[in-house]
Amino acid sequence: MRSRSVRLTLGGYLCVIFGRMKQKIDIEQWDRKEHFMFYSRFKEPYHGVNVQVDITALKHYCKQANESLFIAYVHRAIIAVNAIEAMRYRIIDGDVYLYDTTHVTATIDRKQVPFGFSFVAFDPDFENFKKAATAEFTRVRNSNGLDLSAGRENVVHFSALPWIEFTGITHARDLEGSDCSPKITFGKITQKEGRWLMPMSVHVHHGLVYGKDVADFIDAFQRELDRL
Numbered sequence: 001m002r003s004r005s006v007r008l009t010l011g012g013y014l015c016v017i018f019g020r021m022k023q024k025i026d027i028e029q030w031d032r033k034e035h036f037m038f039y040s041r042f043k044e045p046y047h048g049v050n051v052q053v054d055i056t057a058l059k060h061y062c063k064q065a066n067e068s069l070f071i072a073y074v075h076r077a078i079i080a081v082n083a084i085e086a087m088r089y090r091i092i093d094g095d096v097y098l099y100d101t102t103h104v105t106a107t108i109d110r111k112q113v114p115f116g117f118s119f120v121a122f123d124p125d126f127e128n129f130k131k132a133a134t135a136e137f138t139r140v141r142n143s144n145g146l147d148l149s150a151g152r153e154n155v156v157h158f159s160a161l162p163w164i165e166f167t168g169i170t171h172a173r174d175l176e177g178s179d180c181s182p183k184i185t186f187g188k189i190t191q192k193e194g195r196w197l198m199p200m201s202v203h204v205h206h207g208l209v210y211g212k213d214v215a216d217f218i219d220a221f222q223r224e225l226d227r228l
Helices: 033-039 056-065 069-082 126-141 211-226
Strands: 005-010 013-018 022-024 046-054 089-092 095-099 103-108 116-120 155-160 183-186 190-192 195-205
Touching: 046 211, 056 069, 056 195, 056 211, 069 103, 069 126, 069 155, 069 183, 069 211, 103 126, 116 126, 195 211
Parallel strands: 103 155, 155 183
Antiparallel strands: 005 013, 022 095, 046 195, 089 095, 103 116, 183 195, 190 195
């Protein structure tokens, strides 16, 4: 059966979401082949940057609309991720696949026990995403353990450190494993010269995602944050 494609406008980006979930990359014909083969030999193939994003517009909107700021900025972040092709590459059993859409797994805090992992499927509609995220975060907060079922390959690992205005961050990683999902962490929001700024780190597999791709994501995310 032929794949059916659906065209969606995601915060100003025109994306094509195909009926199939992923397509295998022909590495021999791929313009990233040499870089992929080179960096895939590393025990630590990730590279990362730490930046500040201006969250003023979204913070004011969420306050007026009584919306969760965390859910709102994660939604806009995953929209920006899905707009960047390189952020949707994944390695499975040594092969590279391009996913049509990638989703959210986020660490969720709990009052009495350590954090747990969550999974929220991407939806371009904020109301639908918010409903799913609210239900999932509530489920995680009322459960125990990490819930490793959230460890799928077509996800972005999100986390938040709302207590720390960090300028650098590292991640715990199994260097013998095959993890290649982007890791995005948000920090403490602070006000400076009338603007609300939030630190953000982006860590990605160097064999899949280059510095320019990260810069494109950061620019796309900032445009999403500014969008009313």
